[in-house]
Amino acid sequence: MGIKSFMGRRAKASSKKEYDAPILVEDYMTRKLTTFSPEQSILEVMESFAKNRISGGPVLDDNGFLVGIISEADCMKQISESRYFNQPILDKSVEKYMTKNVETIPHDISIFDAAGIFDKHNRRRLPVMKNDLLVGQISRKDIVVAALKLSAQNWK
Numbered sequence: 001m002g003i004k005s006f007m008g009r010r011a012k013a014s015s016k017k018e019y020d021a022p023i024l025v026e027d028y029m030t031r032k033l034t035t036f037s038p039e040q041s042i043l044e045v046m047e048s049f050a051k052n053r054i055s056g057g058p059v060l061d062d063n064g065f066l067v068g069i070i071s072e073a074d075c076m077k078q079i080s081e082s083r084y085f086n087q088p089i090l091d092k093s094v095e096k097y098m099t100k101n102v103e104t105i106p107h108d109i110s111i112f113d114a115a116g117i118f119d120k121h122n123r124r125r126l127p128v129m130k131n132d133l134l135v136g137q138i139s140r141k142d143i144v145v146a147a148l149k150l151s152a153q154n155w156k
Contacts, residue, residue: 025114026107028146029128029136035060036070038095042078045070045094058127058134059098066127066134068098104129105138111146114138 022028034052036045036059049055049072056071074097103123105114107130117126118140128136 023110023112023146023150024107025105025109025111025128025138026130026136028111028142029107029138030142031136033057033134033137036094036098037061038067038093038098040094042075042092042094042097046075049075056125058102058137059094060134064134066102066104066129068095068100069102069125069127070094070098071124074098102127106130107135111143111150115143115147118143 034048034054034057036048036057038059038061048057056069056074058066059068059070061067078092078097103121103126105117105126105128107128114126117123123140125137125139127134128138
């Protein structure tokens with residue numbers, strides 16, 4: 001289990017001074033996140049996905065540290081297994097189904113660098129980290145929205 005950061009793979013973060021508009025991941029990320037614990041049941045997670053209209057979220061330990069990410073795709077595994085074993089969706093824990101090798105992105109890289117990361121990796125969302133702490137989440141949709149807001153700007 002581990003957290004992999006794209007920080008080592010990036011070029012020096014672009015400076016805001018080069019642009020008239022905010023261009024950093026932290027300017028467009030979601031800060032108020034629905035988070036989950038490893039002990040929660042998959043059933044609770046699926047209910048939260050439906051209620052909050054989300055498709056995934058970070059899993060935090062009791063100290064608030066990122067230990068995984070759970071998504072609808074992870075829940076599909078449980079749903080599939082419940083049919084295979086002819087069992088209802090039980091209170092199986094998030095820990096069993098979450099992705100533990102979480103790729104993260106630093107808060108201070110440009111949306112352009114983030115777009116490159118999304119282009120190279122098959123992820124819908126990435127946890128955003130600052131000083132090894134979770135500070136938000138950025139999605140492909142967030143990057144598209146940022147690009148639309150910057151469409152009138154001169155991209156250097």
